[in-house]
Amino acid sequence: MALYAIADLHLSGSSQKPMDIFGSHWFLHHEKIKENWLAHVTDEDTVLIAGDISWSMKLNEAIVDLDWINNLPGRKILIRGNHDYWWSSISKLNSLYEEMHFLQNNFYTYQDYGICGSRGWICPNDYKFTKDDEKIYLREINRLKFSLEAARKHHHQKLIVMLHYPPTNDLHEASLFTRLFEEYEVEKVIYGHLHGEESYHGGLKGIVNHVEYHLVSCDYLDFKLKKLLE
Template identity: 60%
Template sequence: MALYAIADLHLSLNTDKPMDIFGENWANHDEKIKENWLENITEEDTVLIAGDISWAMRPTESEEDLKWLDSLPGKKIISKGNHDYWWSSITKLNKMFEKTKFLQNNFYSYEDYAICGTRGWPCNLGDRHTEHDKKIFDRECIRLKLSLDEAKKAGYEKLIVMLHYPPTNERFDDSEFTRIVEEYKVEKVIYGHLHGPALNRVLNGRRNDVEYVMTSSDYLNFMPKKILD
């Protein structure tokens, strides 16, 4: 049994959204993900998927993508990304599948770890940070704390956080997200969202006793990354 992570699947089985316009490496990327998944992941494993699952705009349009994902081996824990417009109520989502669960203001367990998280929001935008940005950013910080508090109340000391957006800006400045995970003594933060040239500069490794793991699918060459044995 092992814990893996991969983000930004950008599935479009029921929509016309070819990803190879973003680079040749995205050609038939769903087939690459499936092949790598089947070669490495068993039914006993768990995979964390930090957002941007499907290009669908409505819940009904996302069903084919979600069923495709659920059919792959292992348990999946999914958090929301900025393109997941199909995301409906967490209660409805968590009734859909046995092997696929959705994370929002709650947590899930993996052995003696609690898996917590939220979508996040761009950090330290400076003059570009609008009142709208501040409102969403503050809400996402609250949601992260709610998730972590639920895990703490349940007695978990070992914590892993899923974010879709990076927890810092491109300069790797501290943010409220990095302060929260340090305050709660989170062991690992997995995140995605970045693509293209942005992948040349990512937060990947230990910082202030927290391990940050970049998991955008193209950064991982569409291979789920093992983060715990």
Template identity: 55%
Template sequence: MAVYAIADLHLSDSMDKSMDIFGKHWENHADKIEAAWRKLISSHDTVLIPGDISWAMKLSEAQPDLDRIGRLPGEKYMIRGNHDYWWSSINKVRSVLAPGLHAIQNDSFLLADGTAICGTRGWIVPGAAAYEQDDEKIYLREVGRLKLSLDHARDRGAERIIAMTHYPPFNDRQEPNEFTRLFTQYGVEQVVYGHLHGVGGVSYRVKELDGVQYKLTSCDYLRFVPALIREE
């Protein structure tokens, strides 16, 4: 079982929301992702999706996008991104997901080999240029949600942990914060994240901090090919 990750799918099968306005490389991006996915990934593999899944505003509008992901091979685990406005209550989201597609919120999933998949959306962190006092409440709430997810994994006897955030879990100077401290404290092996596009990701291409491996997995950064996180 190999583990892959790809964030920021930005699907829009039920609405006219093209990503082409962000550059020619985005043309037919959903088809590019699907083609690469089917070439690389088998039914025995795991795929992590760190948010920004669909442009839909309502869960019913997101259904075609979720069904498209559900038809792809592999066991798939996703968290909410900042553009996933369709993501309502976790019970409602889970009720419409195809078998093999799983949503994480305040909890975790345990793979057959003892690896737990954890995650939360995250938020702008202290020290980031855009961080303001009003962000503190949301930042701390997301820290709490991450801790709930990690505690859930530990309570289930996880042998190792891979985590997802949508927002990068550090600022562009890679300064420690409550997210990174939790990852280190709980012995998380790898963290995958997205949110950043184009040149915005250059300062965030961090490979290791305090023993934790980090990887930016925005789909355009990956050239629309799921990244191999862990080999079989």
């Protein structure tokens, strides 16, 4: 049983939005992901998918992309990204598939770990952080804390967090997210959202204050899944 992670699948089975407009390396990127997935993931494994799953605007349009993921091996745990407008009520989503679990204000168990998370938001910075940004930022902090508390109540001492947005600004300054990770002694944090060589450096990576950070945007990973645990 292994644990993998990836973000920003940006599937477009119904919307037909080609991703290669963002660079030739995105050409047929879903096939690259599928090839790597089939080569490494078994039905006993779990894959964390950290947002920006489908370009569809409505759930009935996104089903083709969700089915595509569901047909791949393994159990999947998904969070919402900023482009996942199709994301509907969590109870409805969690009624769709047996081996796909949607994370929002809750947690899931992987071995002796609690898998927690929220979408996240942009962190305070010197470029653009409005009152509206602050409101969403604080809301996402509360959602993450709710998720962490739920895992703790079920006696999970080991915690892994999924975000879509990076947990800091591009200067890697401490945020309410990083402070929450340290308060709850989170072991690993995965996130996506960042695309392109100029953006990758803006993501916190490696071990900082005993928390291990992983950027798992699919283009950063060369469209390969990141193995987090054996």
